[in-house]
Amino acid sequence: MNLKKLSIPIQTKLMPTFYREFACIMGRCQENCCDCGWNIWFSKKDYLKIKRAPKSPAVEERVKKAMRRLPEQTRTTEQYAEFVTREGKCPLHNEDGLCELQLECGRETLPLVCRTFPRKEVLTPMAKEYSLSTACEAVVEQLWNLPDGIEFLEEPLEREQWRYVEPTSYNRFFPILRSTCIDILQNRRYSIPERLVLLGVVLDHLQKTEPGYVHPESWEQQVQRLLDGPSMDLPFDSQVSQISLQNYLDTVKRSLGHVPYFQQLIFLLTANITLSKKDANTVRVDSKSYYTYLKKQFEDAFGDISYFWENLLVNTWFYLSSPDLTAADALWKSYVNLCQIYSFFRHTAVLGCGTEPTREKLFHAIVMASREMLHNSKRQSALRDHFFEHDSATLAHMAILVQD
Incomplete structure (x- = not known):
């Protein structure tokens, strides 16, 4: 029996129309997500990518001090390493509220959590959904600037991303x-x-x-x-x-x-x-x-x-x-x-x-x-x-x- 025929196909993506307009406000943020005391954990893949990326001696030194692997007994493939925060602040953050690693090596060098926050992707029985968290001031500002309310956009999902739900x-x-x-x-x-x-x-x-x-x-x-x-x-x-x-x-x-x-x-x-x-x-x-x-x-x-x-x-x-x-x-x-x-x-x-x-x-x-x-x-x-x-x-x- 082909179970896919009995399942609900998910072939579309759904998001608020302001999703693609999101942009980090960086130093203008009152409570920067890099300096708010959150643990910044990431995968082994991200760890190796950061470690191997070409960097200037100054940034290389900062990364050495900032990044470490988690203890072996608690380490997993997906939660493999972390940035060592100092008084709740990421050590790669400069005085202007910008990330030294991103400035020098580009956004794609950052761990997944840093690249995606405040974005979230999840599969529901309705669609693959893309949303934004109000834990980010830029998102709250977007909501403030929508006096006519939130509208949603539905688009076809790329075929390789099609999924099925029970x-x-x-x-x-x-x-x-x-x-x-x-x-x-x-x-x-x-x-x-x-x-x-x-x-x-x-x-x-x-x-x-x-x-x-x-x-x-x-x-x-x-x-x-x-x-x-x-x-x-x-x-x-x-x-x-x-x-x-x-x-x-x-x-x-x-x-x-x-x-x-x-x-x-x-x-x-x-x-x-x-x-x-x-x-x-x-x-x-x-x-x-x-x-x-x-x-x-x-x-x-x-x-x-x-x-x-x-x-x-x-x-x-x-x-x-x-x-x-x-x-x-x-x-x-x-x-x-x-x-x-x-x-x-x-x-x-x-x-x-x-x-x-x-x-x-x-x-x-x-x-x-x-x-x-x-x-x-x-x-x-x-x-x-x-x-x-x-x-x-x-x-x-x-x-x-x-x-x-």
Whole structure:
């Protein structure tokens, strides 16, 4: 039996239209990925390529000091060597924020991780997908400059890259489900929290339906009727805001208390906060009141930037290859994960911008939030699973979480 005939053929590539426009902003970056404390591991192939590349004596000396093989007992073909960072900084980085190895030997000499970040390639039941991580400031800047939203480009895949995926019921359903989810996130008839709740309503109903009973076309029509129906009216009060804020504080304390950037944000809310009045008297406020104050500063500075939050959501959903259909409970987990990441982005942005919000502070906050969340799957899973362990992963809980 020819199994390929039963499998789902992947013959196209899919990417946001801004993917090919990406360019590193190098020294203009506030939190350069070469100097942020990440381990820079690479394969044996990359190690030998760097070692054998013709170099000037000065760069050769820098490479000798910078590059080393991993201990033999932990070394693998794909994780073979590393650059020895000094205080979190790559030793090949010069004072202008540029890579000496790339300047002299060219981009192709760099390890794969350095050549590709923040790009990501992954095979899904829809296509071979190319995405960009918001852990890079240049990507965040691109999203800021897309007020009309993200569009996607689909092209034929080179024949030698054709692949096949397992023909499960959900895999066959993935393309239409993926597109519909993005349509919901981009539906500007609704506010961002309303879109997330609508997405939850759709996915909650779907997860309770046996795969064999899902008919893609009729399901898509049902979703469209829901979107065309009466607008939603989500309740919002101070208690909801407090619960969402408290979840953020708990998240940071539990998982990110060791990261200096987030230590400073928590200090803002847990220290003995004061606000000075014109008459020199001092008014003490609690964490919630201070966050409300900072949020007002944020909104006054930026106005309505719903399009930016929309772009962040769509980009994150696409980057994570969501929705996850690999297991019976994976669909809802991927939704809870999106809600927690959105809430994390929002609170980090407000706190990171402080009392004098600027676009630069906002970009920096999103980059830091992305590096600590999007690029740490174990942390994502642990924080997401915390909701399930405490019976807080319901649609009602998510509706609270996404309002701040």
